[in-house]
Amino acid sequence: MSGQVVIKCVEVQQPIGLFYIGAINADDLVAISFSDTRRIEVENEIERYLGIQRPISPTRIKELGGYVNTVDASFPTSIILSISSEDVIFHKDTSTLEINNKPHTAKIIDGQHRIAGLKHFVGNGDQFQANVTIFIDMDIEDQAMVFTTINLKQEKVSKSLGYDLFEYASARSPQKTSHNIAKLLNYQKKSPFYGKIKILGKATQNGEQTLNQATFVEALISYISKEPIRDRDLLKRGKKISPATKDEITDLIFRNMFIAKEDASIAIIIDNYFTAISKKWPHAWNSSERGYILNKTIGFTSFMKILKPIFISKNKLGQVISVEDFEKTLEPIYMSDDDFVTENFAGTKGITKLTQRLLIDLGLDM
Known part of the structure; x- marks a missing residue:
């Protein structure tokens, strides 16, 4: 590799x-x-702490690697870099x-996961440019301060x-x-979820909401798609998504219903x-008391x-099961x-413990 990368830019003070x-x-x-x-690096038995970035997340890279190839992929916020003056020249006359x-x-300084995701960009003739903020000869103290300010001071957007x-x-x-099913059931008076879902992840003043919208949505998505970002991209491009195969249908119990546009079912x-x-x-489900x-x-x-093994045991994939049938189950x-x-039952271990208890009582396996 040799030569130079030339980019148009503006000076900011x-x-x-x-x-x-x-x-x-x-x-x-x-x-x-x-x-x-x-x-940590050890030199002459003295420990030195170096670097400012957190360890990279393989899960996040996989997510972004898929995202950058979607039809509406975008990284609109700036990636921040520091370059030595020995490796860069600014031409004021051409603003390059x-x-x-x-x-x-x-x-x-900021954006390592986005750049790692861009390594997976295929392109197929399309171009993906990233907007960058470049500091020249930025000392390590200022690098650390900018990184900290960006990653600790900003409020994260809730999943909901x-x-x-x-x-x-x-x-x-x-x-x-x-999302639409979550909102429908939350606002339908006859639904057991009526008023119980924290839309936007926040409870209203009456304090009756007990379940996050994101929790509901993610649990439901897991029965529709293994790659929801890819499915969304294909559908937005006007293409069809593949139905669940015979092997997949026992995991994606709602996928073929989704493809058939049977959202209401x-x-x-x-x-x-x-x-x-x-x-x-009834008491445990409707209670807003602490501890339930x-x-x-x-x-x-x-x-x-346990909804998945229930469906499989009934051999009713693709069919609507009645309240009475569920009650018997x-x-x-x-x-x-x-x-x-x-x-x-508390925390993540509580989910595992309760799930296992329910499966044992029902005589089912995951």
């Missing part, structure tokens, strides 16, 4: 000093950038930065708000369908199932997990309302 904002092709950005991960095209030229915004999408997607199944649950344990978990994340997630569960409390 702020209290921290002078920096440059421009756009760079993804392949050039990947080629010249590097992440300086936080680590000329950067040495070699590895480890640009240290990543993110799913709520799928309502504006024109194309069908697993995310939009799951999916909603009815969820409504009937939890109606049967609310009738068997049936209508919260632990209870809801556990019962959503739940009869063998030997638990009272007061068993659904945090003393018995």
